[in-house]
Amino acid sequence: MRKLIIxxxxxxxxxxxxxxxxxxxxxxxxxxxxxxxxxxxxxxxxRGGVALDASDDLVTLAxxxxxxxxxxxxTQRVLLDSEDVTEAIRSPEVSQAASRVATVGGVRHVLVTxxxxxxxxxxxxxxxxxxxxxxxxxxxxKIFLTASPEIRAERRWREHQQKGDAIxxxxxxxxxxxxxxxxxxxxxxxxxxARDAVVVDSTAMEPEEVARLIVMLAQxxxxxxx
Numbered sequence: 001m002r003k004l005i006i007x008x009x010x011x012x013x014x015x016x017x018x019x020x021x022x023x024x025x026x027x028x029x030x031x032x033x034x035x036x037x038x039x040x041x042x043x044x045x046x047r048g049g050v051a052l053d054a055s056d057d058l059v060t061l062a063x064x065x066x067x068x069x070x071x072x073x074x075t076q077r078v079l080l081d082s083e084d085v086t087e088a089i090r091s092p093e094v095s096q097a098a099s100r101v102a103t104v105g106g107v108r109h110v111l112v113t114x115x116x117x118x119x120x121x122x123x124x125x126x127x128x129x130x131x132x133x134x135x136x137x138x139x140x141x142k143i144f145l146t147a148s149p150e151i152r153a154e155r156r157w158r159e160h161q162q163k164g165d166a167i168x169x170x171x172x173x174x175x176x177x178x179x180x181x182x183x184x185x186x187x188x189x190x191x192x193x194a195r196d197a198v199v200v201d202s203t204a205m206e207p208e209e210v211a212r213l214i215v216m217l218a219q220x221x222x223x224x225x226x
Contacts, residue, residue: 002225003029003123005138006218007131010145011191012099012179013152015202015210019145020127021076022211027125027218032069032118033076034128034135035098037111039089040067040080042097052100059106067114092160092167092175099179102129105188112189129183132194141221142197143214149176151203 006029008020017033024031041062042052050057068079078086088094101107108130115135119126126135132142147155153173160167183191193199198217202210 001219001222003121004140004218004222004225005119005122005136006125006141006143006214007136007139007194007197008125008127008143008145008214009129009132009191009194009197010127010143011129011152011176011183012095013156013176014145014147015155015207016127016145018207019202019210019214020125022207023214023218024125026211026215028123030119030124031071031076032115032124032126033078034111034115034126034131036069036076036078036089037067037114038102038107039094039098040078040085041065041107041111042101043085043089043094044080045101046094046097052097055104055106058101058104059110062107062110067111069118090163092165096175096179099182103182103186103188108134108188129191130189132197133192134189137194140225141214141218142194143217144193144197144199145210146199146201147203149173149180152176 008016010016021031044065045052045058045061050061066081070077070079077084078089112135115126119136132139150173153169153176157167157169157172200210200213
């Protein structure tokens with residue numbers, strides 16, 4: 001059966017990472033979290049004291065950075081210049097910084113090139129905010145995964161609570177709405193639904209349900225492509 005490129009886009013907190021990982025495991029595909037790449041650049045910028053509004057410096061930084069995504073024990077590990085930063089890039093500070101880094105067109109150009117190289121052979125589940133519109137506009141299956149801002153904020157808040165991060169739910173909701181606005185309004189690769197994407201609202205769905213639906217769609221698409 002033909003191996004597809006599956007693009008999963010959507011706003012922060014919609015469940016993209018969890019769902020994409022489960023779909024990839026079920027189909028024995030490669031899972032690629034493109035957001036982790038922007039987070040890695042943001043982490044390096046923070047560590048190096050590079051201002052988040054210094055576009056030229058961020059582009060230079062991205063060009064001088066090596067990011068490696070590896071599967072290990074069913075999870076994706078993120079290596080930044082050979083250092084495992086899988087946990088470090090998930091802090092609230094890095095999350096906010098990554099959304100600003102992602103607005104820089106030159107940074108996106110560098111990382112999109114890497115993303116296309118990683119997934120062009122198919123057999124990949126790639127998630128982010130512009131996969132079906134920019135990175136792989138010809139992907140055989142495009143999913144736009146969404147949920148209400150309140151549910152997305154609660155999910156993100158619970159994630160941080162489980163890690164021991166003391167963050168406020170109301171503040172998390174404000175940050176979700178701020179990131180949504182930034183993602184939708186950025187000049188380069190804004191968050192938009194691809195015209196041929198299947199919209200899945202996960203507000204009242206468990207990740208397992210969403211993953212099963214996407215696997216079913218992928219299997220149907222692969223069978224029709226034979």
